[in-house]
Amino acid sequence: DADVTQTPRNRITKTGKRIMLECSQTKGHDRMYWYRQDPGLGLRLIYYSFDVKDINKGEISDGYSVSRQAQAKFSLSLESAIPNQTALYFCATSDGRDTQYFGPGTRLTVL
Amino acid sequence: AQSVTQPDIHITVSEGASLELRCNYSYGATPYLFWYVQSPGQGLQLLLKYFSGDTLVQGIKGFEAEFKRSQSSFNLRKPSVHWSDAAEYFCAVGPFSGGYNKLIFGAGTRLAVHP
Numbered sequence: 001d002a003d004v005t006q007t008p009r010n011r012i013t014k015t016g017k018r019i020m021l022e023c024s025q026t027k028g029h030d031r032m033y034w035y036r037q038d039p040g041l042g043l044r045l046i047y048y049s050f051d052v053k054d055i056n057k058g059e060i061s062d063g064y065s066v067s068r069q070a071q072a073k074f075s076l077s078l079e080s081a082i083p084n085q086t087a088l089y090f091c092a093t094s095d096g097r098d099t100q101y102f103g104p105g106t107r108l109t110v111l
Numbered sequence: 112a113q114s115v116t117q118p119d120i121h122i123t124v125s126e127g128a129s130l131e132l133r134c135n136y137s138y139g140a141t142p143y144l145f146w147y148v149q150s151p152g153q154g155l156q157l158l159l160k161y162f163s164g165d166t167l168v169q170g171i172k173g174f175e176a177e178f179k180r181s182q183s184s185f186n187l188r189k190p191s192v193h194w195s196d197a198a199e200y201f202c203a204v205g206p207f208s209g210g211y212n213k214l215i216f217g218a219g220t221r222l223a224v225h226p
Contacts, residue, residue: 004154033213035216040120040218040219041218042115042117042201042216042217042218042219043155043201043214043216044216045213045214048213058213090154090155092155099145099157099160100157100214101157102147102154102155102156103154104152104153104154105153105154
């Protein structure tokens with residue numbers, strides 16, 4: 001089984017809809033991250049969390065919110081989706097020392 | 112401000128040829144440097160990392176990278192490319208400010224391998 005899982009893997013939605021992307025991990029890491037990937041831009045950090053009570057904005061948090069329901073779960077929400085939020089979204093975890101471990105990604109399309 | 116530049120958006124090599132992917136960074140101190148690979152439809156997998164010590168770092172799948180402080184570079188190399196190496200490669204810098212493990216990624220280099 002994968003250490004970091006993301007659901008759904010693909011989602012098509014309409015402008016204005018609320019969307020939640022979910023991430024679960026079995027690595028026992030405290031730190032979790034949400035990134036979005038756009039062609040030619042690499043990965044950009046949306047939010048990160050160092051434990052259940054610690055949530056921090058990344059470089060592109062506008063239009064997004066997160067919830068850390070448990071050590072193993074970190075959800076990303078788009079309250080009112082817009083087309084320029086069409087992207088590939090990655091969740092990652094870390095034990096805080098060095099390496100980040102990535103999930104398989106969620107491809108989101110906003111029409 | 113910290114940044115990572117991967118000058119080559121696309122690279123095409125023949126199977127069996129050598130490969131070098133370029134990465135330059137801007138960072139105020141000695142950075143932590145990473146190379147990740149993303150195969151089609153997959154998440155990112157760590158190839159190798161540099162924290163300190165020997166500036167030539169060995170990674171998985173036969174890859175290596177060399178940290179050159181004077182050139183602010185961390186280029187990825189492989190002596191003989193296999194068709195399965197076709198993927199997108201990302202260089203990343205880890206500013207570990209206060210223990211906060213936040214990565215800054217380059218835009219990526221997409222590698223195509225001709226048979």
